[in-house]
Amino acid sequence: MLKLGFIGAGTVGTALSVRLNSKGYPIVAVSSRSRTSAQNLARAVDGCQVSDNNQGVADNAELIFITTSDDAIASVASQIQWHPGQSVVHCSGAASTDILQPAREFGAQVGAFHPLQTFASAKQAIENIPGSTFALEAEEPLLNILKDMAFALDGHWVELKASDKVIYHASAVIACNYMVTVVKLATDLWQSFAVPPHQATQALLPLLRGTLNNIDTVGIPQCLTGPIARGDIGTIKKHLDALQEKVPSLLPTYRELGLQTIPIALAKGKINQHQAQELRAVLEQPD
Numbered sequence: 557m558l559k560l561g562f563i564g565a566g567t568v569g570t571a572l573s574v575r576l577n578s579k580g581y582p583i584v585a586v587s588s589r590s591r592t593s594a595q596n597l598a599r600a601v602d603g604c605q606v607s608d609n610n611q612g613v614a615d616n617a618e619l620i621f622i623t624t625s626d627d628a629i630a631s632v633a634s635q636i637q638w639h640p641g642q643s644v645v646h647c648s649g650a651a652s653t654d655i656l657q658p659a660r661e662f663g664a665q666v667g668a669f670h671p672l673q674t675f676a677s678a679k680q681a682i683e684n685i686p687g688s689t690f691a692l693e694a695e696e697p698l699l700n701i702l703k704d705m706a707f708a709l710d711g712h713w714v715e716l717k718a719s720d721k722v723i724y725h726a727s728a729v730i731a732c733n734y735m736v737t738v739v740k741l742a743t744d745l746w747q748s749f750a751v752p753p754h755q756a757t758q759a760l761l762p763l764l765r766g767t768l769n770n771i772d773t774v775g776i777p778q779c780l781t782g783p784i785a786r787g788d789i790g791t792i793k794k795h796l797d798a799l800q801e802k803v804p805s806l807l808p809t810y811r812e813l814g815l816q817t818i819p820i821a822l823a824k825g826k827i828n829q830h831q832a833q834e835l836r837a838v839l840e841q842p843d
Contacts, residue, residue, distance in 0.1 A: 561617025
């Protein structure tokens, strides 16, 4: 099995190295801007040595993961003397393999291996990786190696072209990061009736889990519920009036989310075109 090395010992690098090592992949070297982080990663996997510099990782491994911040990947790749027969892989969701061009010019194969997952900490990242989908960009034979890694991590894979990467990553941001934002907006509303944020979050979590379960088991559009799914214009008007009175700054967001929900409701088949037009008229009214 290929000897792996990691440049960058943050949450992604730590999670991937621990999980891949548990599946039999030898992790032989790690380097990091923070020596403490590199030492922590090395302690978490068998046989891994801390290298004083990035070149040391490249000199000892056959497949090197660059798991630094996205902005540092190109710089790291340009500072190393690569050689033919090596593979160099980054884990950015938005960047293509073009940023690894310096490694390609030395004769190394280059690829991208992005876990479609949220990593709030190293511990959570290690727990969350199994079952994730990995976005792959590479040519054979490296592509097949990365597919095998995804399967070894009990995950799935999707192959992307360079031109797909930014939209793919924007999708991930909408689904993950902006869900946090939407929940924050929802919990803020509870403060208008004197319920603090933590209590509001705990109250909403079962609803969020139920929604995710419905997306998983029933699917979109059938999982959509609520007033737009029912064509309940009266309730939507009440929401708009209440928001206008208490949190007018939230009205544009509420209106836009509602407008984006109408096509889903139509696809579900519980409202007709006339009801959809009425909903649009209400949601498009100027504040």
